[in-house]
Amino acid sequence: MGLSQKISQLREFLEETLKILYYYRSRVVFSFSGVALGILSICVIVTTIDGANKKAYEIFEALGPDSIMIFSGSERQRTARERVNTLTVSDADLLQRIGGIYDVLKVFQVRGVNMKYRDRKWQTQVVGGTENYFTSFKWALQSGSYFSREAYDNAEAECVIGAKVSEELFKGENAIGKVIQIGQLPTKVAGVLEERGGSVGGPNMDDRVIMPLTTVMSRLSNEKRFLSMIRLKTNRDVDATIEDVKMVLRNNHGIPEGSEDNFMTRSSKDILQFVSVISGSLFLFLGTASIVALVVSGFVLANLFYLTIQERKKDIGIRRAYGATRKGILLSFLFESVFITILGGIAGVLLSIALEGTFEKLFDIPMEFSFKVVIFALVFSFLTGVLSGLKPALKASRIEPIEAIRG
Amino acid sequence: MITLKNIRKSYFVGERELPILKGIDLEIKHGEFVILMGVSGSGKTTLMNIIGLLDKQTEGQFYFMDTSVEGLDDEALAGFRNRHIGFVFQQFFLLPYLNAIENVLIPMVYSEKEIKHPRDKARHLLDRFGLLERIYNRPSQLSGGEQQRVAIARALINDPDLILADEPTGALDSKTGNEIMELFRMLNEDGKTVMVVTHDPKLASYGRRLIRIEDGTISEDITT
Numbered sequence: 317m318g319l320s321q322k323i324s325q326l327r328e329f330l331e332e333t334l335k336i337l338y339y340y341r342s343r344v345v346f347s348f349s350g351v352a353l354g355i356l357s358i359c360v361i362v363t364t365i366d367g368a369n370k371k372a373y374e375i376f377e378a379l380g381p382d383s384i385m386i387f388s389g390s391e392r393q394r395t396a397r398e399r400v401n402t403l404t405v406s407d408a409d410l411l412q413r414i415g416g417i418y419d420v421l422k423v424f425q426v427r428g429v430n431m432k433y434r435d436r437k438w439q440t441q442v443v444g445g446t447e448n449y450f451t452s453f454k455w456a457l458q459s460g461s462y463f464s465r466e467a468y469d470n471a472e473a474e475c476v477i478g479a480k481v482s483e484e485l486f487k488g489e490n491a492i493g494k495v496i497q498i499g500q501l502p503t504k505v506a507g508v509l510e511e512r513g514g515s516v517g518g519p520n521m522d523d524r525v526i527m528p529l530t531t532v533m534s535r536l537s538n539e540k541r542f543l544s545m546i547r548l549k550t551n552r553d554v555d556a557t558i559e560d561v562k563m564v565l566r567n568n569h570g571i572p573e574g575s576e577d578n579f580m581t582r583s584s585k586d587i588l589q590f591v592s593v594i595s596g597s598l599f600l601f602l603g604t605a606s607i608v609a610l611v612v613s614g615f616v617l618a619n620l621f622y623l624t625i626q627e628r629k630k631d632i633g634i635r636r637a638y639g640a641t642r643k644g645i646l647l648s649f650l651f652e653s654v655f656i657t658i659l660g661g662i663a664g665v666l667l668s669i670a671l672e673g674t675f676e677k678l679f680d681i682p683m684e685f686s687f688k689v690v691i692f693a694l695v696f697s698f699l700t701g702v703l704s705g706l707k708p709a710l711k712a713s714r715i716e717p718i719e720a721i722r723g
Numbered sequence: 724m725i726t727l728k729n730i731r732k733s734y735f736v737g738e739r740e741l742p743i744l745k746g747i748d749l750e751i752k753h754g755e756f757v758i759l760m761g762v763s764g765s766g767k768t769t770l771m772n773i774i775g776l777l778d779k780q781t782e783g784q785f786y787f788m789d790t791s792v793e794g795l796d797d798e799a800l801a802g803f804r805n806r807h808i809g810f811v812f813q814q815f816f817l818l819p820y821l822n823a824i825e826n827v828l829i830p831m832v833y834s835e836k837e838i839k840h841p842r843d844k845a846r847h848l849l850d851r852f853g854l855l856e857r858i859y860n861r862p863s864q865l866s867g868g869e870q871q872r873v874a875i876a877r878a879l880i881n882d883p884d885l886i887l888a889d890e891p892t893g894a895l896d897s898k899t900g901n902e903i904m905e906l907f908r909m910l911n912e913d914g915k916t917v918m919v920v921t922h923d924p925k926l927a928s929y930g931r932r933l934i935r936i937e938d939g940t941i942s943e944d945i946t947t
């Protein structure tokens with residue numbers, strides 16, 4: 317048999333399949349939408365988890381795998397506003413002596429500070445940091461410079477502002493050298509930081525003003541002892557260092573044996589762990605939902621298919637009389653079912669691409685689209701088609717031509 | 724072309740044996756036009772199903788194109804039907820979702836024989852049966868006579884050796900029925916072997932050979 321014959325047979329077969337699907341379109345629409353929704357949710361899970369992981373690694377990279385953060389307040393005081401500052405400048409000095417620690421960043425944070433440039437007003441947090449703040453966070457400048465050593469030593473009113481603050485107060489104007497009022501203090505803008513974007517579910521990193529720790533403590537809030545956060549970098553094992561840190565701090569704070577810490581330690585590992593917990597629960601929740609959607613649509617497909625077999629008995633009988641084999645009938649029915657689910661799968665993928673932006677806004681989690689997702693979706697829809705089409709197709713293939721034709 | 728030797732067919736209802744065909748000996752040669760006549764329950768449809776390779780005899784030998792069909796599997800039988808037999812049924816059995824020309828092309832989808840330009844051939848057949856205007860119509864848009872002519876075109880698309888028609892006029896008025904029978908006569912004159920199964924004595928005159936079947940045996944076999 318020639319190739320052209322095969323091709324024209326295949327064309328006839330495909331055309332017939334399309335006509336059959338059109339003829340039984342109500343069945344097709346139900347099954348198709350079920351599969352599309354199931355695949356859509358699978359796509360959303362996979363892309364969000366990938367996106368969250370990517371984001372987590374970005375943060376991990378930005379913080380550096382060797383850094384440890386220590387926050388004031390116990391684990392029970394969950395929100396930042398609840399926390400009382402318990403860390404002190406002397407803590408920081410003591411910690412510096414632990415072996416392996418090569419960088420200590422002291423931070424004192426003041427929330428909800430009013431600031432003003434001409435008639436524009438904004439309210440945000442002021443972060444007082446030591447000079448190593450910017451190198452420690454690997455945070456580059458958009459323009460201008462970091463605050464100077466003299467400004468730090470002399471507690472001068474100089475600041476570096478985040479991209480968001482620059483946008484709010486200067487609306488695209490050049491901010492360098494301008495004086496803004498922070499609280500009651502007229503402060504010179506030395507630099508504008510590069511945009512960093514929101515963190516996973518957290519506050520906008522760009523909405524902050526950074527000033528010398530000295531200035532914030534003495535001129536903005538009159539605080540001499542306490543700090544909000546200390547950040548360390550170590551060239552030893554992070555977990556071992558954390559143990560040392562805890563010991564030193566408990567000692568210095570006079571916390572008795574058995575009482576809980578009045579500070580929290582966080583390393584980059586914790587962030588990765590946190591993200592993996594989040595993506596795990598996301599996977600469970602959405603995964604269950606999408607499997608249910610797929611199973612339900614598979615059942616709908618199988619049932620509607622099963623019902624139409626009766627209706628198509630004569631169709632099958634005639635095809636068998638004219639030379640269709642059992643296997644041929646089986647395959648053509650399976651093909652029909654797989655065709656529907658693959659179409660549904662493709663629709664699901666397209667839908668998830670179209671909804672990507674909306675989801676990102678809704679959950680504030682970037683979605684990472686990849687080829688993997690498409691393969692994943694197509695394999696799942698193929699399996700749904702085969703599994704739900706198998707029983708009806710077997711039934712169809714077992715119909716004897718004479719019983720079908722007898723009427 | 725077809726040889727049946729002592730063909731018997733029984734159905735079993737529980738323990739009881741219900742004999743339908745009780746020893747049929749029959750030979751049909753190329754180019755014959757056979758009317759197989761019998762009342763309902765005489766076994767004529769069962770005999771046609773066996774000849775059409777849709778059913779198997781319980782006993783006896785059956786040679787189709789000098790080949791014993793005994794022991795052929797489903798695939799081989801399907802291939803045999805596809806190559807050698809064109810079926811025509813009382814209820815036409817056109818597929819509702821296909822138009823006339825697509826219905827004619829169904830056997831082609833399962834064919835292993837090379838057919839050059841199948842669509843042209845299908846169009847040509849429909850044209851010959853006066854249906855050129857109707858080739859893109861669905862079965863529901865066709866009259867009974869038109870549907871049966873589409874079905875006959877479908878039976879012819881693979882150039883079969885035998886046309887098997889089961890009560891082809893049963894669902895038609897007598898004028899249309901006569902037209903259909905004339906069509907079979909024309910095909911026979913072109914060299915096709917035709918076998919029409921019917922209970923209607925008025926159709927007897929169309930054939931050149933009349934086989935009457937009564938209670939599972941051949942009671943009369945007249946060649947005119």
